[in-house]
Amino acid sequence: LAKTTQPISMDSYEGQEVNITCSHNNIATNDYITWYQQFPSQGPRFIIQGYKTKVTNEVASLFIPADRKSSTLSLPRVSLSDTAVYYCLVGELNYGGSQGNLIFGKGTKLSVKP
Amino acid sequence: EPEVTQTPSHQVTQMGQEVILRCVPISNHLYFYWYRQILGQKVEFLVSFYNNEISEKSEIFDDQFSVERPDGSNFTLKIRSTKLEDSAMYFCASGRSATNEKLFFGSGTQLSVL
Numbered sequence: 001l002a003k004t005t006q007p008i009s010m011d012s013y014e015g016q017e018v019n020i021t022c023s024h025n026n027i028a029t030n031d032y033i034t035w036y037q038q039f040p041s042q043g044p045r046f047i048i049q050g051y052k053t054k055v056t057n058e059v060a061s062l063f064i065p066a067d068r069k070s071s072t073l074s075l076p077r078v079s080l081s082d083t084a085v086y087y088c089l090v091g092e093l094n095y096g097g098s099q100g101n102l103i104f105g106k107g108t109k110l111s112v113k114p
Numbered sequence: 115e116p117e118v119t120q121t122p123s124h125q126v127t128q129m130g131q132e133v134i135l136r137c138v139p140i141s142n143h144l145y146f147y148w149y150r151q152i153l154g155q156k157v158e159f160l161v162s163f164y165n166n167e168i169s170e171k172s173e174i175f176d177d178q179f180s181v182e183r184p185d186g187s188n189f190t191l192k193i194r195s196t197k198l199e200d201s202a203m204y205f206c207a208s209g210r211s212a213t214n215e216k217l218f219f220g221s222g223t224q225l226s227v228l
Contacts, residue, residue, distance in 0.1 A: 041203070041221075041224075042219075042222065043205040043207070043219025043220050043221055043222055044157060044205075044217075044219050045219065046218070049216070087157075102147075103159065104149075104156050104157035104158070104159075105156060106156055107156075
């Protein structure tokens with residue numbers, strides 16, 4: 001399993017774009033990169049997933065360079081409600097009922113201020 | 115968006131007692147999971163379940179733990195003889211397919227062992 005490294009915390013202000021970078025130097029060929037968000041006292045919530053280049057959905061964008069050794073989650077124009085912990089996970093898309101390799105690290109605690 | 119439902123939201127028990135945590139996964143999902151999060155720590159994988167059997171389990175999931183899908187809708191985690199260190203938030207999750215495409219997490223059950 002590829003180990004991930006993220007900043008422990010980040011501060012931002014409402015309306016700003018936030019970029020959270022995750023390092024995964026040992027990513028394997030079959031690994032995908034997935035980001036989850038977790039609010040206090042709630043379960044993690046899927047944000048976005050990608051393999052290479054750029055992925056965008058209604059919530060965020062995910063930028064993955066060609067070497068795939070890092071990835072950047074981009075949150076456009078954050079609001080106070082985006083204050084949460086953001087987790088970067090790297091692992092295979094397994095087939096056959098075994099998904100236990102969703103390994104959560106400590107994540108990045110994003111604090112959005114007014 | 116469909117939700118994973120967990121009950122109870124809080125459970126207080128005495129050390130040595132048995133507890134059963136309940137989850138109702140999303141109706142058309144086939145893959146089910148339990149995770150736990152000790153206060154201030156990482157989200158940890160416990161067990162995955164598919165086709166009425168355990169697919170994968172972590173070192174945490176020892177003989178004190180068991181899972182069951184007693185009917186077509188519920189998914190339970192039983193801790194036979196609780197210990198103080200079992201105090202944590204327990205999250206149930208479900209997924210539609212065998213890939214790590216996207217897991218849906220419940221809001222969790224806060225278990226306090228006294």
